[in-house]
Amino acid sequence: MRIAVVGATGNVGTAVLRHLSGRAEVDAVLGIARRLPDTSVEPYGSAQWHQADIQSSDVIPELADALRGYDVVIHLAWLIQPNSERSLLRRVNVDGTRHVLEAAARAGIRQAVVASSVGVYSPVEDATPRDxxxxxxxxxxxxxxxDKVAQERVLDEFEQQHPDFSIARLRPALVFQRGAGSEIQRYFIGSIAPVQLLQIFRPPVLPLPSGVRAQAVHADDLAAAYAQAALLGAHGAFNICADDLLDGKGLADVISGRSPAAVQVPLPASVVRGLIKAAHRARVLPMDEGWLDLARHVPVMDSGRAREQLDWSPRHTAAQALEELIEGLAAGEGHPSLPLRPRDLQVQDRSELPPTDHLVGEQVDPVLLRHYMADHLAGATAGVNRIKRMAADYVDTPVFPEISEAAEAIRRERGFLIELMKRQGFPRAIGSAAVAWAGERAGRLKPNGRLPLDRSPSTLVLEAEIMLSAVTGKLHGWSTMKDHAEALGVDPGVFQALIDDAEVQREQLETVHRYARHRAFRPARDTFDKTR
Incomplete structure (x- = not known):
């Protein structure tokens, strides 16, 4: 069987690829995503890839072409953040589902497995299992x-219009795995929370909203359910969850590290809701109060149908899945895809770096080289901050994939430069980095012909030009370091690879600039429309 996976780079998509690669019944896998992962690393290397943004109906013809020859589509694409961009979330999550199904039908596919959720169910006030x-x-x-309810209505409508098309809708509980730690922090907890401390200390006292309870499923168990539904040609809805229910005490036990002294301190739900709402409005907390409403009122699910019709059963308990997530949160775990990127700057292959005791040879003045690299690090710091902000500001545009992919590459390269300087014994030049950081932020205050909170059509043009200049400067920096690779103790090929990556980033930013400049100065055109 040939299976296409839409949304193949996130928490669940990565687990699905990992599972499908081990199934003898699967002949080929096509991964589809808005931003492509590092295909040199598994499980992404085992799939073929197609890049597509499903929020616009314009994607249907090209997506149909990509899907031809496949037997079933597993549709997992779902955008959780940014909360403030409700129209964007609806376009991707609800309209995007319709576009994927229409493309599949045009491609001759007659089966889909779609990611729904426990969140689709009406609220309850008890713990009686519901099917x-x-x-x-x-x-x-x-x-x-x-949005999950609206998505299921799309499925209902599509099935009525295409009676020969079979849809299985899986409704999982909370989905956890270690490799999603960084993503979960980014989407729900925020960067301010000191989750790293969980590596050395687990709090024995847990203040939790009264009446809280949760079901969960490990991402690998959920992936097995998706595979079974696809391979068996399943139809209809299936609840997917582990057997155990995590109530307040269960949550306290796991979060405390099974401390005998673990104590749950119930807090009035209304108080917690107000705190979450205030923190979200202040942009301290990424999640809003709706997530607490959801956690307190969704029903406990009965997964008997999945066990009987899909021959599925979980291998992990909810407690085990939560424990993995906590470990992943503490360590900032991730995968080489943009949704699952690790929290910390990482050098992917430390074998590319010199030994930790390497010192610059006598043929190079170490003081001059140190200052040169420090200046490039200061520029990299400003560049990371600027392009990270660009990605957040233009998440609803067609050029967001190019911006975010360039942002992640620049972020990784900064990590490489930091580690390289550290191994040379070069101290961090905090002053120049701080000046660059402050200058980058001050630059955001420049007048642009619009109110301070509005996006000016010309801003993206200028931002792209600034980043193009920065990437060009960085490219020459890598070239200079390549000339002195022997003194630095680094294979020249490493710097050549960085030069090649900079050329790719330049092409990506050229695409962004071309998109923006064609729209920025024409009053009849919207810079931020959803088509290229």
Whole structure:
């Protein structure tokens, strides 16, 4: 069987690719994503890839071409953040589902497995298990639940219009795995939370909202369910969750590291909701209060149908899956895809670096070289901050993939430069980095012909030009270091690879600039429309 996976780079998509690579029944896998992963690393290397942005109906013809010859589509693509961009979330999550199904039908595919959620169910106030016949009106106050309900209505409508098309809709509980630690922090907890401390200390006292309870499933177990549904040609809804229910005490036990002194301190849900709302409005907390509403009111699911019809059973308990996630949160774990990128700057292959005791040879003045590299590091710091902000500001544009991919590459390269300087014994030049950081932020205050909170059509043009200049300067920096690779103790090929990467980034930023400059100065055109 030939299987296409839409949204193949996230928490669940990565696990699905990992599972499918080990199934003898699967002949080929096509990964589809808005931003492509590092295909030199598994599980991404075992799939073929197609890049597509599913939020626009314009994607249907090209996606249909990519899907031809495949037997089934597993549709996992779902955008959780940014909360403030509700129209963007609806275009990707709800309209995107419709576009994927239409493309599959045009390609001659007659089966899809779609990621729904426990969030589609109507609220309850008890812990009585509910099966798939429970009402699907969603939990008021949760935009995630609202979009999941709208998505299922799309599935209902599509099935009515295509009676020969079979859809299995999986409704999983919370999905955890160690490799999603960084992503979970980024989407829900935020960078300010000192989750790194969980590596050395687990709090024995846990303040939790009263009445809280949760079901969970390990990403690998959920991946097995998706594979079974695809291979068996399943139809209808399936609840997917581990056997155990995590109530307040269970959550406290796991989070505390099974401390005998673990204590849950119940807090009034209304108080916690108010705190979450205030923290979210202050942009301290990425998640909004709707996630608490969802956690408190979704039903406990009965997964008996999946066990019977999919021959599926979980290998991990919910407690084990949560423990893995906590370990991943503490360590900032991730995978080489943009949604799952690790929290910390990392050098992917430390064998490319000189030994930790390497010192610059006598043929090079170490003081001059240190200052030169420090200046490039200061520029890299400003560049990382600027392009990270660009990615956040233009997440709803067609050029977001190019911006975010360049941002991740620049972020990794800065990590390489930091580690290289450290191994040379070069101290960090905090002053110049701080000046560059402050200058980059001050540059955001420049007038652009619009109100301070508005995006000017010309801003993206200028931002792209600034980054193009920065990447060009960085390219020459790598060239200079390549000339002195022997003194630095680094294979010249490493710097050549960085030069090649800079050329790719330049091409990506040229695409961004071309998109923006064609729209920025024409009053009849919207710079931020959703088509190229």
């Amino acid at each position: 798939e016949t429970w009402s699907t009106e969603g939990v008021p106050g949760s935009h995630y639940s609202e």
